[in-house]
Structure formats: C-alpha cells, structure tokens
Amino acid sequence: MKEDKLAKAILGFVPEVHPGPHVLLLVLKLGAEGENEKLLEIFQKAFKDVSEPVKPDLRIVLLGRSRAGKSASGNTILSNDDAFDTPQRTEKCQKVTGNVGGQNVVVVDTPGLFHFKLREDDVVTEIKESISCAYPGPHMFLLVVSVDDKFTEEQQETVKIIQRTFGKNTMTYTMVLFTYGEKLKQKKTTIEQFIGTSSKLQDLIIQCQWKYHVFDNEHGSPEQVTDLLQKINGRIDMTGSHYTMEMLKEAEKALQQPQQQLVLRRGLGVSVPIDPKVGA
Structure with missing residues (x-):
C-alpha cells in the first residue's frame, strides 16, 4: 500500500472510536529497524495536521x-x-x-x-x-x-x-x-x-x-x-x-415524602404538630 493511502487508512479508523481514542499504540516488529523507521514516519505524517483535542465544555x-x-x-x-x-x-x-x-x-x-x-x-x-x-x-x-x-x-x-x-x-x-x-x-x-x-x-x-x-x-x-x-x-x-436532572428529581422526591407522610397521618386521624419547615 502506498504511503498516502496508508496514512488515510490510519486516520480512517479514528471516527470509529468517537469522540476519539485516549491513546494510540504503535506496534513495531523487533529486528526490523528500517521497516519500523518507515512506519513511524508514515504514522507521524498521518497525524501531523491533526489539531490538539478540544477541551470539553x-x-x-x-x-x-x-x-x-x-x-x-x-x-x-x-x-x-x-x-x-x-x-x-x-x-x-x-x-x-x-x-x-x-x-x-x-x-x-x-x-x-x-x-x-x-x-x-x-x-x-x-x-x-x-x-x-x-x-x-x-x-x-x-x-x-x-x-x-x-x-x-x-x-x-x-x-x-x-x-x-x-x-x-x-x-x-x-x-x-x-x-x-x-x-x-x-x-x-x-x-x-x-x-x-x-x-x-x-x-x-x-x-x-x-x-x-x-x-x-x-x-x-x-x-x-x-x-x-x-x-x-x-x-x-x-x-x-x-x-444531573435525576439528582434534582431525587431531591424533590425526598422533600415530598415528609409531606405525604403528614397527609397520611392526618387522614388516619393521628394528631401531629405542624412543622412550618416540612416540605419547605
């Protein structure tokens, strides 16, 4: 495979791991210095124009x-x-x-x-x-x-x-x-x-x-x-x-529980003191 096609093929795999890989592992063959140097050169060329990762919002x-x-x-x-x-x-x-x-x-x-x-x-x-x-x-x-x-x-x-x-x-x-x-x-x-x-x-x-x-x-x-x-x-x-919104819903639910218990106890005729902060 020609160098430019190989470089494009390497970059073509990046979208497959959206939003992007955490690390790239370049596997080299022992004892093949010349081949490894060529592969490293192609690898560097493939990513030289890739911008720095954008910081998340x-x-x-x-x-x-x-x-x-x-x-x-x-x-x-x-x-x-x-x-x-x-x-x-x-x-x-x-x-x-x-x-x-x-x-x-x-x-x-x-x-x-x-x-x-x-x-x-x-x-x-x-x-x-x-x-x-x-x-x-x-x-x-x-x-x-x-x-x-x-x-x-x-x-x-x-x-x-x-x-x-x-x-x-x-x-x-x-x-x-x-x-x-x-x-x-x-x-x-x-x-x-x-x-x-x-x-x-x-x-x-x-x-x-x-x-x-x-x-x-x-x-x-x-x-x-x-x-x-x-x-x-x-x-x-x-x-x-x-x-998260789910945490907010849990907080709202936790506030509603004392109110529900109060309504239930009053419905059963149980005398309970009025707490102005319940459900506040």
Whole structure:
C-alpha cells in the first residue's frame, strides 16, 4: 500500500472510536529497524495536521444570597463586564457562554436568596431552572460568599436552602467562591484566617471537601480565573461526573415524602404538630 493511502487508512479508523481514542499504540516488529523507521514516519505524517483535542465544555452555576457578588463573578470568569447586568439584581436565571483559555465555558447566574423583591419559594423555583440552563447539568455550583461580611445566620440559611433544593449530593459538586478578596488585603489577613473566624464556615468548607477559591473583584487578574478553572477541571478529571436532572428529581422526591407522610397521618386521624419547615 502506498504511503498516502496508508496514512488515510490510519486516520480512517479514528471516527470509529468517537469522540476519539485516549491513546494510540504503535506496534513495531523487533529486528526490523528500517521497516519500523518507515512506519513511524508514515504514522507521524498521518497525524501531523491533526489539531490538539478540544477541551470539553465547562458548565458552572452561581448560587448564593442576594448582593454576594454572583453577577460580578460571572463577568470576571468570562472576562466580559457586560455578560451579566451587575447594577440590577438578578430575578431570572441567565445563561452566558464564552471562550476562556481555549475552553467553552457556560456560566448560569441565578436570583439571590433573600431577594428583597422575590419570595423564597419563587427564588427556589427559579434556581432549579439553572439545571436545565446548564443541561445536561453543571459540573460545579459556585456558592458565592462575600468576605466583606461575617458568615451570618442568613448565609447559613442560604446553604441549608441550597442543600434542601438540590439534595444530598449538592456539596460534592459545590465550591465556595469568596468574593471581594481585596478586603482581606486591606485587613492584612488571609482567607484561611477568615474561614477560621466561624465554625459554621469551617463546617461548610469541610462539606465541600475543601473546595474554595478567592476572587479579587476590584483588581481582578486573569490568573485568578485560570486558577479557578484549573481547580474545577481537576475535580472533573478526578470524578468524571456532573450534577444531573435525576439528582434534582431525587431531591424533590425526598422533600415530598415528609409531606405525604403528614397527609397520611392526618387522614388516619393521628394528631401531629405542624412543622412550618416540612416540605419547605
């Protein structure tokens, strides 16, 4: 077989292992140096014009309380100050896609919990839509927490609402993104020292398996985004998974079970105390 035809034949097998082989094994015959050198040359020519593999899409959902800096963080990640409208408080899920360091990155911004205009139930309903916006599901939830404030009861309740909404698997796919990191520099403290000021915040970091990152929103540099995406991509390489619609359905089912049991017990005439948080 001629060299050009052999090269085409080699490349012809690549689509058979879509989306592409993880490794190519070139089998050479011992004692046939001249033949092996020729085969290696043909092999190299066949793949010299093949481009570097395209990085898979990265899907991120921003979560947190209102005014934590979610929209600004989305703009920082995408290197686009106009990606999300920061002067306005987000009331609907917004999806923006951009190319960051050669990787297609999908960022979904969500309404903040404890929104001054929206009821909690409406916000929860809307943030559930983020899973569809990031279909087939986000690789990482970024729980945005401002270092400009203490880890308040409101922020702690935000975490509880997110866990109730997205279920027991949520923290596996959650990284805490601390915003306004420039405030730490002004106070001459570190993020680790800030985390150490609150046992509840320490518990959150542990639940997230020590996944956290800091953004300087005032003097942001491209390196802080590169570092963030490296952390997320590294996690994906380790787990090979993402949050799914099925996980959301399981979480909804888990919330419905106490309600169903309550209705059943009341139907049987069993007196039960009213718990305002059941099914919340």
